[in-house]
Amino acid sequence: MLPEPTLNTYLALSAVLFSIGTAGVFLRRNLITILLSVEVMLNAVNLTFVAVDRFLGTVDGQIIAFFVMTVAAAEAAVGLAIIIALFRHRESLSPDAFTSLKW
Amino acid sequence: MEALFFWLFAGVAVGASVLVVGQRNPMYSVLLLIVSFAALTGLYVLLNAPFIAVVQIIIYAGAIMVLFLFVVMLLNVSKEDATADGQRPLRIGPGPRRFGAVLAVVLAVELIWALRQIASAPFVSPGGEGVQTSVKAIGLVLFRDYAFAFEATSVLILVAMVGAVILARKDPHAKDQ
Numbered sequence: 001m002l003p004e005p006t007l008n009t010y011l012a013l014s015a016v017l018f019s020i021g022t023a024g025v026f027l028r029r030n031l032i033t034i035l036l037s038v039e040v041m042l043n044a045v046n047l048t049f050v051a052v053d054r055f056l057g058t059v060d061g062q063i064i065a066f067f068v069m070t071v072a073a074a075e076a077a078v079g080l081a082i083i084i085a086l087f088r089h090r091e092s093l094s095p096d097a098f099t100s101l102k103w
Numbered sequence: 104m105e106a107l108f109f110w111l112f113a114g115v116a117v118g119a120s121v122l123v124v125g126q127r128n129p130m131y132s133v134l135l136l137i138v139s140f141a142a143l144t145g146l147y148v149l150l151n152a153p154f155i156a157v158v159q160i161i162i163y164a165g166a167i168m169v170l171f172l173f174v175v176m177l178l179n180v181s182k183e184d185a186t187a188d189g190q191r192p193l194r195i196g197p198g199p200r201r202f203g204a205v206l207a208v209v210l211a212v213e214l215i216w217a218l219r220q221i222a223s224a225p226f227v228s229p230g231g232e233g234v235q236t237s238v239k240a241i242g243l244v245l246f247r248d249y250a251f252a253f254e255a256t257s258v259l260i261l262v263a264m265v266g267a268v269i270l271a272r273k274d275p276h277a278k279d280q
Contacts, residue, residue, distance in 0.1 A: 010150075010265070011114050012218050017120055019211030024124035026203030030137040032129045033173060036136050040120050046155070047273055054150045059241050062155050063249055069162050071255050076167045080174045088273075089180050095200035096260030097227075 010051035017044035031083050031093045035076065073087045109149055116142035129180065133171045140164050154238050 003009075017040060024037025039065045046065040053061025083093070119139035122255060126132045140163050148155035 002106040002110050004106045005149075008218055009109070010146075012215060013117070013146075015214035015218060016117055016211065019207055019214065020117070020120045020124055022210055023204065023207035026207055028124065030129060030180075032137050032178075033124070033126075033132050036123055036129075038138065038173065040123060043140065043163075045161075045242070046144060047146060049156055050147055050150050050152045052124075053236075056150065060248075062152050062236065063245050065152075065155050065250060065255060066158060066245070067170055067249075068258065069158060073167055074164060074259055077263050077267040078169055078210050078270065080170060081267040084174065084178070084271045090147075090280050093178065093180055102218065 003044060005057045005061065011048060014044045014047040014051070017041075029084070029094050029096065031095060034081070034095070035079050036057060036080075039076070042068055105149060108145065112145040112149070113140045129175045130172070133168055133175060135150070136171075137164050137168050140168070141271070151236055154241050171248070 021037045021039075021041030021044060024040065025034055028034055028037065047067050048067070049061040050064045053059065053065075086098060087093060117247050119135045119142065122135045123132045123139065126135060140159060144156045144159045147153075147159060
C-alpha cells in the first residue's frame with residue numbers, strides 16, 4: 001500500500017518542484033518559458049507554506065501564500081509587459097538576443 | 104484513501120512541471136502549467152486549506168495563466184526560435200549553461216538530503232488538529248494581524264498595473280523615425 005504522506009513528504013515534493021523550476025530558468029532559451037518556470041518555483045514555495053501551516057495548526061502560512069500569489073500576479077503582469085516591449089525591439093524571445101548590457 | 108490522492112496529485116504535479124520545462128511550444132507549456140496548478144489545488148484541499156485551493160484556481164489558473172496565454176498568442180511564436188539558428192532548445196551547451204544545469208541538480212540533491220536529516224515528524228502536531236482554517240478564520244487574521252501588509256499589497260498591485268501599461272505601450276515617437 002502507498003505510504004501515508006507526512007510533512008516531510010510534502011516538503012520533499014515541494015523541493016522537487018522547486019528544482020524543476022530552477023532547471024527551467026537555467027536551461028530554457030525562451031523568455032516566456034523562463035517566466036513559467038518562475039511560477040513553478042513560486043508554487044513550490046506556496047506548497048511549503050501551506051504544508052507547514054497544517055503541521056503547526058495556524059493560518060499564517062495560508063495568508064503568506066495568498067500574498068505570494070498577489071506578488072506573482074504583479075510579477076507576471078510586469079514581466080509579460082517587458083517581454084512584449086523586448087519582442088517589439090528584436091523580434092525574438094531568446095535571452096541570447098538581448099546582450100546590450102553584457103560586459 | 105488520502106495517501107492515494109496525495110500520490111496521484113503529486114505525480115501529476117511533478118510530471119506536468121517536467122513537461123512545462125521540457126516542452127518546445129510555449130502554448131503547451133502554459134496549458135501544462137494549468138494542469139500542474141490543478142494538481143496543486145488538490146494537494147491544498149488535502150492539506151485542509153480550501154481558501155488557498157480556490158484562490159489558486161481563480162487567480163493562478165484563471166487570471167495569470169490567461170495573461171500568459173494572451174501574450175503567447177499575441178506574439179505568435181509557436182516554436183522556440185532556437186531552432187532557427189540551429190541550436191538545441193535546451194540550453195545545455197558549453198560553459199555557464201552546463202554549470203546552471205549542474206546547479207539545479209545539486210540544489211535538488213541538497214534539498215532532499217536536508218529533508219532526510221530531520222526526523223520524520225507526525226503530520227499534525229499536537230494541538231494542530233482542532234484549528235479551523237475556514238475563510239472566516241483566515242479573514243480575521245488577515246485583516247487584523249496582517250492589515251498593513253494587505254494595504255501595502257494594494258499599492259504594489261497599483262504600481263504593477265501602471266508599470267505594465269507604460270512598459271507595453273507603443274512608443275509614440277516610433278512613427279517619426
